[in-house]
Amino acid sequence: MHKAKIFAGTGSQELAQQICHAYGTQLGQVNIQRFSDGEICPVFLESVRGDYVFLVQSTFSPVENLMELLLMIDAARRASAYKVVAVIPYYGYARQDRKDRPRVAIGSKLIANMLVAAGADRIITMDLHAPQIQGYFDIPVDHLDSHAVFIPYLENLTLENLTFAAPDVGATNRIREIASYFNAEMVICDKHRKRANEIASMVVIGDVTDRDVVIIDDICDTGGTLAKSAGMLKEKGARSVRALITHPVLSGKAYENIENSVLEELVVCDTIPLRNQSPKIKVLSVAELFAVTIRNAFENKSITSLFIHSQRRNK
Secondary structure (H helix, E strand, O other): OOOEEEEEOHHHHHHHHHHHHHHOOOOOOEEEEEOOOOOEEEEEOOOOOOOEEEEEOOOOOOHHHHHHHHHHHHHHHHOOOOEEEEEEOOOOOOOOOOOOOOOOOOHHHHHHHHHHHHOOOEEEEEOOOOHHHHHHOOOOEEEEOOHHHHHHHHHHHOOOOEEEEEOOHHHHHHHHHHHHHHOOEEEEEEEEEEEOOEEEEEEEEOOOOOOEEEEEEEEEOOOHHHHHHHHHHHHOOOOEEEEEEEEEOOOOOHHHHHHOOOOOOEEEEOOOOOOOOOOOEEEEOOHHHHHHHHHHHHOOOOOHHHOHHHHHHHO
16 A cells, blocks of 8 residues: 655745644655755655655745755655655746747746656646646646635625736736636736836726725735735725735845735735745635645545635535
């Protein structure tokens, strides 16, 4: 009989502990050694021969955590693990999903190639920046949706005149699904960038007068776009503005931007641990969602019930 064992890289220790608690098991023992020059050398401290090995590691900040994950996959494969599953709550480099200008890399495809080359048999991840990144893999990908944790939170708020806002045109499909679930209106904050993390202009498409607006997105990086979107929505007459963001990258002046914004709150998932605390930032855990997915992957069961379209059918 194969066993399921869950291990964590240094970037996702706390989330992995919570996943193990929800799963009903103990976190596996692995030692991430580092040489004086920073070279990484992971060592499993228990046998994984013939086991399903689940390696939990978000690739934020992304080079060190990514390299650590790749080496853990290789170590598990060389230790005769039956299957090696990379559990990547936040998939770094996902924003580099296409050639949007000449002479640039497609980083998300390169990372997919590296994970497969290292020996991963399956990927479990959440809210890729572009869902079609799943197609970069020639192995199965379980792509989870943070709506499973955001929907119950919104239902408990019982907001009047609920309206959902897409922070850009590319996010409309994501917003349309959750807006349909709540039978709510949606608007679009159409933006134009000069360069990465810098907005040249923005316009709101739709009416938000006297509405409680919820911005939905997958990543909050510097928080500049989010703060500007919230400010513009308030200027257009919104009664309140809050944001639900899956991955709290929160680099640069993000905490300052969020705290100085008109946002009522920023609700994020724990796919990435927060560097600092803020009274405006609330964290919802995705540990149980990942625990169920890991169990179902191990037992060859469907994960369809975890998605918003299944919940809507059963309402």
